[in-house]
Amino acid sequence: MEFQTHSSPHTSRPNRVDKVMLQVVMALIPGTIALIFYFGWGVLLNVILAVASAAAFEALVMKLRKRPVLPPLFDLSAVVTALLFAVAIPPLLPWWLVVLGMAFAIIMVKQMYGGLGYNPFNPAMAAYVLLLISYPVEMTSWLPPQLLVENSLSLGEILSFKFAGTLPVDLTLDAITMATPLDEMRTKLDLNQMISEIQTSPLWGDFGGQGWEWVGNWFLMGGIWMVYKRTITWQIPLAFLTGLVGMATLFWLFDPESFPFPLFHVFSGGAILGAFFIATDPVTASTTRAGQLIYGAAIGVLVYIIRTWGGYPDAVAFAVLLMNMAAPTIDYYTRPRVYGHGGIKNG
Amino acid sequence: MAETGFRNIITDGLWNNNQALVALLGLCPLLAVTNTAINGLGLGLATTAVLVSSNATVSLIRNFVRPEVRLPVFVMVIASFVTAIELGMNAYFHELHKILGIFIPLIVTNCAIIGRAEAFASKNNLQRSLVDGLSIGIGFTLVLVTLGGMRELVGQGTLFDQAHLMFGEVARGMTLKIENFPGMLIAILPPGAFIGLGLLIMVKNLIDKRVVAKATTQTETSEGAAGVTT
Numbered sequence: 001m002e003f004q005t006h007s008s009p010h011t012s013r014p015n016r017v018d019k020v021m022l023q024v025v026m027a028l029i030p031g032t033i034a035l036i037f038y039f040g041w042g043v044l045l046n047v048i049l050a051v052a053s054a055a056a057f058e059a060l061v062m063k064l065r066k067r068p069v070l071p072p073l074f075d076l077s078a079v080v081t082a083l084l085f086a087v088a089i090p091p092l093l094p095w096w097l098v099v100l101g102m103a104f105a106i107i108m109v110k111q112m113y114g115g116l117g118y119n120p121f122n123p124a125m126a127a128y129v130l131l132l133i134s135y136p137v138e139m140t141s142w143l144p145p146q147l148l149v150e151n152s153l154s155l156g157e158i159l160s161f162k163f164a165g166t167l168p169v170d171l172t173l174d175a176i177t178m179a180t181p182l183d184e185m186r187t188k189l190d191l192n193q194m195i196s197e198i199q200t201s202p203l204w205g206d207f208g209g210q211g212w213e214w215v216g217n218w219f220l221m222g223g224i225w226m227v228y229k230r231t232i233t234w235q236i237p238l239a240f241l242t243g244l245v246g247m248a249t250l251f252w253l254f255d256p257e258s259f260p261f262p263l264f265h266v267f268s269g270g271a272i273l274g275a276f277f278i279a280t281d282p283v284t285a286s287t288t289r290a291g292q293l294i295y296g297a298a299i300g301v302l303v304y305i306i307r308t309w310g311g312y313p314d315a316v317a318f319a320v321l322l323m324n325m326a327a328p329t330i331d332y333y334t335r336p337r338v339y340g341h342g343g344i345k346n347g
Numbered sequence: 348m349a350e351t352g353f354r355n356i357i358t359d360g361l362w363n364n365n366q367a368l369v370a371l372l373g374l375c376p377l378l379a380v381t382n383t384a385i386n387g388l389g390l391g392l393a394t395t396a397v398l399v400s401s402n403a404t405v406s407l408i409r410n411f412v413r414p415e416v417r418l419p420v421f422v423m424v425i426a427s428f429v430t431a432i433e434l435g436m437n438a439y440f441h442e443l444h445k446i447l448g449i450f451i452p453l454i455v456t457n458c459a460i461i462g463r464a465e466a467f468a469s470k471n472n473l474q475r476s477l478v479d480g481l482s483i484g485i486g487f488t489l490v491l492v493t494l495g496g497m498r499e500l501v502g503q504g505t506l507f508d509q510a511h512l513m514f515g516e517v518a519r520g521m522t523l524k525i526e527n528f529p530g531m532l533i534a535i536l537p538p539g540a541f542i543g544l545g546l547l548i549m550v551k552n553l554i555d556k557r558v559v560a561k562a563t564t565q566t567e568t569s570e571g572a573a574g575v576t577t
Contacts, residue, residue: 100531108542134532 017116020282021076023231027222028083028277034218035087038145038211041155042091045162046098047083053099054082057106065111077116081105084124084277088270088317089131090142092177095162097138101127121324122284125317132312140313141177144203145211181209182269183313185260194257207261208268216272223276232280235292240275241266243300251308265304274303274316284324291327291334299323353478360482366459367490367544368551373459376450377491378540382502385509387495388488389443390450393432395484397454398463401425402480405468412469421464422455429455443512459487494543502535504528 035043058078062069072078085101105123113119132139143153153161153168153176160166167176179187181203188198198204205213226232248262265271270278279285279299286295299319306315366372376394381387404424412420433451436444444451454460463483468476500506504525510518533539 130533133536133538135529 017075017077020231021080023226023229024080024277025076025083027226027231028080028087028219030222031215031219031273032083032087034215038215039091039143040146040153040158042093042143042153042158042162043087045158046086046089046091046093049095049098050082050086050102051079053102054078054106057103058111061107061111072116075116078106078110081110081123084273085127087273088124088128090139090177092141092143092158092161093131093138094165097131097135101131104130117283119283120328122278122281122320125278125320128317129321132317140179140183142180143176144178145209180269180313181212182307184209185264185268186307186313189258195260196257207263207266213267216267219272219276223272226276226280232276232282233289233292235289236280236285236296237275239293239296240279240300240303241271243297244271244275244304245300247301247304251304259308265307269307269314270316271303274299274320278316278320279323284320284327286327286330286334288331288334288336290336291330294330294334295323295327298326353475356475356479357482360479360484361486361489362551364483365486365490365551366462366483367487368548370459370462372462373457373487374544376453376457377487377494378537378544380447380450381491381495381498381540381543382535383499383505383508384492384496385443385507385513386446387491387493389436389440389513390447390454391484391488391491393436393447393451394454394457394460395481395488396432397425397428398460398484398487399477399480400428401460401464402468402476403473404428405464406471406473406476409469417469418461418465421461421469425460425464426455440512446509446512459483490547494540494547497543497546498534498539500525501531502533502539503530 032043032047055073055078058072059069062072082102085105086098089098089101105127109121109123109126110116110119157168178184184203185195185198189195203209205211207213208216223232223237227234227237244265245262248259248265251259252262275296279296286292299316302319302322303315306318307313310318312318364370367374367377373394376390380390401421401424405421408420408424429452432454433444436447436451463479467479471479496506499508506523507518507521508524510521514521531539534543
């Protein structure tokens with residue numbers, strides 16, 4: 001896919017799918033390394049497993065559709081899907097759930113609609129939601145950040161759990177996993193505890209959970225680099241975070257003991273990853289500039305609403321999928337005026 | 348639709364014009380009730396019974412109803428049969444009736460039934476309407492049972508769970524269960540119904556395509572035997 005520029009402006013932008021995707025992959029690397037650092041080898045195994053199975057399913061569908069196999073593998077879109085999925089799922093997720101998620105993402109969500117560029121929904125998030133709805137226990141058993149535990153699992157122990165489901169004899173799954181900070185906050189708030197009370201636990205850092213908030217920073221770095229490189233536009237991430245912080249500030253000012261500090265929402269869960277990497281997916285997001293502002297803000301607001309009053313602790317995936325559905329309508333109503341047509345009506 | 352033979356009526360109802368897979372009518376019960384094969388079967392048979400009786404009645408009164416009021420009359424006929432069948436199920440299949448709940452009375456609103464009354468029974472004689480009602484009903488039931496079976500199998504790893512609700516205590520042995528299968532909850536939930544129906548339609552279209560391809564190659568080999576249509 002090559003789009004040649006004939007008229008001005010002659011700015012150089014990465015115009016090929018594989019170049020754009022490569023930049024996304026590169027921007028994801030710091031955050032992924034941070035995740036591995038805080039949550040152990042399980043994350044790396046998830047990445048490898050997800051990328052390998054995504055590529056395999058992509059090749060399989062291409063064979064079935066009697067299309068050339070190699071181009072869609074080398075445009076890296078499947079790799080990006082796999083990476084986004086792998087950094088969203090818990091490190092100890094059994095291997096077959098990772099493969100199942102990728103099968104759903106690539107075969108059902110991406111290729112059945114016609115492949116790259118035709119899918120109405122974000123494949124990584126659709127797979128995440130599928131697993132979250134079908135296997136809530138596995139999908140919410142996160143490891144605690146390694147700062148908080150003395151003896152974390154070794155690579156061998158993680159491998160044996162992921163592939164055989166066996167743990168070292170003296171451990172149970174409940175003993176080594178914990179809820180995410182968002183989950184923790186929701187549960188404790190439901191028990192009528194005050195936020196100042198909840199945050200006395202050593203689990204908490206400055207804004208979000210210890211470890212968790214730092215992962216957000218690294219993804220933020222990658223995201224800002226993508227905006228700088230113009231891989232993504234600034235509209236969606238900015239509107240997303242503004243919507244989220246706006247809602248959070250409103251309720252926090254109203255009652256700071258039952259609604260967390262706004263930055264808690266930004267640095268917990270998938271907010272940053274969602275704002276820069278997931279909501280900005282060029283295929284499923286809104287394409288007009290005004291539309292992107294509406295699209296991003298609506299996701300931010302939805303994330304806050306679902307996190308605060310919905311049934312699941314994190315909401316980025318649901319919010320993104322909901323707004324994916326609305327994106328064509330938003331585009332329809334925000335089409336820019338064609339030069340020389342319509343415009344300001346005088347008197 | 349002039350004088351088509353019984354054979355055509357049957358193949359139309361079961362396959363070519365299957366109300367669930369081709370006309371996509373009656374999606375509300377189709378998607379809501381098919382979380383197990385037995386639920387699907389129960390609702391499918393109830394729908395079939397309503398279809399056959401309403402088709403027969405509409406066909407019998409078709410020459411006495413003025414066209415201006417035909418739809419209200421058809422709806423009243425259908426509603427009467429649905430009420431009778433609902434009361435009957437409540438009496439004889441009480442547990443199943445409780446599970447299917449609101450969807451039995453809602454058979455009244457199933458577009459497939461009013462659709463057949465309007466499109467077929469009001470223009471055809473008694474026998475043809477009976478055959479049409481029966482084949483359309485069975486076609487609908489088959490889809491309900493298949494979809495229910497698929498969702499049950501993927502969702503909870505069983506097949507014909509709770510068969511005793513339908514066939515009495517003897518049928519408890521009918522239930523198949525895959526051991527150690529955790530099940531994919533989404534298949535039981537509403538999204539599973541949409542995905543499952545999509546897959547069924549895909550399979551049907553695939554089969555149709557194969558049949559057409561086969562027929563065209565046959566006509567080519569049998570040196571242009573005219574009039575072969577599929």
